[in-house]
Amino acid sequence: MSQPLRVIFAGTPEFAAQALAQILKAGHTVPLVLTQPDRPAGRGMKLQASAVKQLAERHHIAVAQPLSLRLDGKYPDDAAVAQAAIAQANADVMVVAAYGLILPQWTLDAPRLGCLNIHASLLPRWRGAAPIHRAIEAGDAQTGVVIMQMDAGLDTGDMLLTDKLAIAADDTTASLHDRLADMGGALVVRALADAQSGKLQPVKQPESGICYAHKIDKAEAAVDWLQSADAIDRRVRAFNPFPAASAQLGTDVIKLWRATVDHMTHNHAAGTVISADAHGVRVACGQGVLCVTELQRAGGKRLNAADFLRGFALTAGQCFEPLSAQKNDLKS
Structure with missing residues (x-):
């Protein structure tokens, strides 16, 4: 590597921390990290530093945690302190990964090479x-990582580097996250090397195929058994680990962590338990049958079907609540 770059890093969760670790391993200098303020977490709801902050502190890197970067916003003092820290860092580039704050134009313009974003989709x-x-x-069928030159829009900047990854039939958000995090870290290190040598070739994003990935809401956790087994299985995997797909049986709310799909035809009402044994809890769906193989009762542990059924009686003919009842329960 030629002369290392001075990199400001902005990020918060584990996905971002893996990228920061690879940037440091590549030998670049990180004079400043921006991350979200400490948040209450765990059963005791004690303040907990983000994964990025924890890594930064282990490497004795200065950390700023502004509530906002907007100088004309609700927290102008926070933004002014962050602006001074960014100026003092005298960085060549800023790398942004799942930071959680909108970057105003002054932030995008601060480093001489601008701001590079690690985005976990094929823009x-x-x-x-x-x-x-x-x-x-x-x-x-596939996803990937794009290194993007950030602009004032929402993920609208020019694409600099792209890498693709197949989504496996049993992938969860947790498993796919880990592979994409590794990919993102490696790709941004390559982007920094290309930036040093002037090899980056910006490419405009296509104007077709745009989708918006709305933030996950806990209310989405409730399973609609009128959907097909395939659709419910995808939601179970998409909401693992958060917020975890859930279904209500009487007064019990049960989280569904893993499942398989049986495309058999049936004449049962959606939500009806067809069978429950060590192989799984088979539930009738709008189309097909969902066989739930890992479940969790409120306050309990995640268990495979066999262990779950030893402590929770489920029999054929019982019926999970419809979606409307589940949503009302979640709100109460």
């Missing part, structure tokens, strides 16, 4: 907050 498909979840939910 322009799945712009927005939850591209991994939405790709699985939609049944996409």
